Amino acid sequence: MRFTFRRTPSPQPSLGQRPFELLCLTVGLVLVVHAGHLPWWLSGGLALVLLWRLRQRRRRVGAAPIWVKLPLMALLVAALVFSYGNLFGREPGAALIVGMLVLKLLESERERDARVGAAFACFALMSALLLDQGLLSTLIVALGLLPALATLHALQPARASRSLAWELLPALRLLAVALPLALLAFVLVPRLSSPLWGTPNAPTARTGLSDRMSPGDFTELLTDDRPAMRVDFDHPPPTPAQRYFRAYVLWHYDGRNWSGLDRRRGLAPAEIDAPDSFAYRISLEPNQQRVLPALDMPLTAPDGARLLADREVLADKPVDTTRNYALRSTLRYRLQPSLDQTSRRLGLQLPGGFNPRTLTLGRQWRQRYGNDEAIAQIGLALFHDGGFSYTLAPPALGRDAMDDFLFTTHQGFCEHYASAFTLLMRAAGIPARVVTGYQGGYWNTLGHYLLVRQSDAHAWVELWLAGRGWVRFDPTAAVRPERLSLGAAAAAGDQEGWSGRDWLREWRNRWDVVNRWWNQGVIGFDALRQRGLLTPFGISEVDSTVLAALLAASGGLFGGLGLAWALRRRGKRDRLRECMRQIEGRLARAGVERRRGEGPQHYLQRAARALPTQRRKIEKLMANYLEASYAQDIPAPESLLALRRELRDFRPRRVYKEY
């Protein structure tokens, strides 16, 4: 190759087409990563600007004209203010970063612009993770690093030109090499026990269970396929019909909504008789709520949470990251065998002036049957045989919602049944309350855990029966037993068509094991688990000093490895030369040093003369050496072997002349 001279180029060389394309690819991936939370029109608009710029520069190199840039900038700010209300906070901030990055492309004409753009893109990629740190988005973000690094790579002068895909290869190699060190640093970087500055308001609340319920609320939830939590059991899991995860206990009905009672929060947990219990662990997805769902009846509360009067588990702060907690629960119990007057009054509360027909029916049952358990069975039988059907799209209900449901529409899902059943029981004089939570779940045989999705949300009823305490009744199961074994979607039939085909659902359920691994191994690796890191090595508590020392030590180790690699010279070993060096060394110790520029034959002959006792040996060595080095172009293995054999017991001694 030959390179001819060039004068020092202007300090800021203009940007080549290849780095520009790579930069556009990077920004495109940033857009993809952020598409999840940007308004669709903003993502679409920015993508159009990106494509237009790519075309424009392909035709003619040059920055976009100012009359394009300025209005776009103003438009971006206006759109953000219009959409988010302000420019501060996590989501509008991220949107602003993405928008600025795209607009930066419009004026990227120098190498410096591309450098700044690539670095800024790294930041934008990372900011996407602050909003969603799922496995998939992390993978896309990692993918986005490739073109970002490749852009920097492509800015180097005097490189062979390659296709766009090949440009990504060096970046991939670099990231692959960096992965072990990155993992180590990830494990060892000391976590903050408390944030340095207030974490701003959490991302927008997503649908989830809440401490209020009104019939029809769950429609959105029941079609939401996101995981809600994952449960590990030490022992075989409970049967599907036993998988009731209690979250909220709702006492108060105002004619439309059921809600929890704040004043019960201060009370001690209701007494419970439980012959046995079992342990399990729950990994709860962030839901911005404080209540931690627990299987059936929890006996203890995990750290950072407490048991409420009705054995709800309330955490000290809202769950804004994946939360792992261990619990003990029981499936056979007697809860609150003796009911206090306050609770009885609350359990019989009815709003005045609503649902007169329902209340009349409940009172009739009381008069006709008298026995609490018989009344409850009559209620279930009504749902089972009264022409009720389970649907996720029930018709709208009027002011007397439960009257409409029970006597007119006959269509609804768990909320309607639980609500109506509770009202009937209260009217009949049985203390009753609505409980919401999750029911069912998918048992992942690969990962041995139970996956509970938001669509498994459920509502049921607890009745207080003398001698048995609070007993669970599930009127929905009376209508559609499949709800318990197969889930809400199966129970509703495929009338909504929301989940696609069954195999897709099945596949998603199986795939969830990877998400769980990611959640447990990476996202759930918090300060607490970090401190327990060295437990297997006998160190129970690791504080940040030890972590920093470990980090430094392992950083040094990796640095050493890297240096060893960097300093390694890849020259081929020249065995013949090594042999000659050995001969020289040994002869030098015996007093015969090789002179500068002295040929091997001359040198060895001189040595033979100087060391008469070794004469034969040296001559043999010489013959071997000459044979190995000059007989063929490449030393024959056998002659090399012979030379090394000779060399093994060659120990020349210094000759002292006697006078």
Place this chain on the structure above:
Amino acid sequence: MVTDRLRRVQAWAERRLPALTRYRRPEALPIALHRRRIYIVPTAFGSGFAVLLLVMLVGALNYANNAALLLTCLVAAACAASMLVAFRSLDGLSLRTIHAGQAIAGQPLPLTLELDSGDQARSAIRLDIAGISQAFALEARDSTRVTVMLDTELRGWLALPRLRIWSTWPLGLFRAWSWLHPQMAVLVWPRAEAYGPPPLHASDNPHQAQPQQGDDLAGLRSYRIGDPQRRIAWKASARHNDLLVREYEPPRAQEHWQLDWRTMPGLDSEARIARLARWLGEAEAQRRQCSLWLPSEDIPRGSGPMHYAHCMSALAKLP
């Protein structure tokens, strides 16, 4: 302004703290780069990127966001690895030979450096010499020639300036560099004066100076289309199957010039050198034989590029 001051500080440091400034004394070729003479610092962009990574790290830690932390660690580790790659792109590179062309003072002098890649391919290596920067790449076990044009001002020996080989490969975050100071000087020929008198005894007929047909018969050759008719050797052709054409010697060199340092009384030595350089140039252009007498050297009569170079070099070397 700032760069000026920087340069002055650099010059001072170089003088006072040779060990610290990492500048090298002149050394013989070939020069191989190795770990003791390669230095690495982050570039300005690299420092900025480090600050960005720090911000990302603090953000990820503050929000207890492990995915972002993992990503930050990955980028940081890749950057650290790129430092080693930067070092490795220079390690083992060697400057084997330098071939200097010839130039007259004031004109750029072509300098060809032959660099040997050692056992690995190298990209984006840059060579700075006397304010000229040039990028090149090398295949593994290959060598490349890099030609730079060195500015010259004065005749005589010009010691090669220090040259720097550097690279920001692969990401532009780190700059690895090494100073090379090859012990070598190149000879710059004197500049000829713009105009002046011809040599004293240049008594040639101006007509003869014009290139024209020689008149000594050199031999015969076969006729080629376009040969003038009057040059056909009819008699000789009659004895052969095809036409023969008389061929003449090229025009004889004009009378040779005896250029002499002593024939220019009243001129100082630089003026004499400039005049002699002009005469030598004219003689070379006219393909005229000439001899040159200098206080240092007596060059016998001769002609051709070798002779011209010899004479010019002798002139250049005059004190």
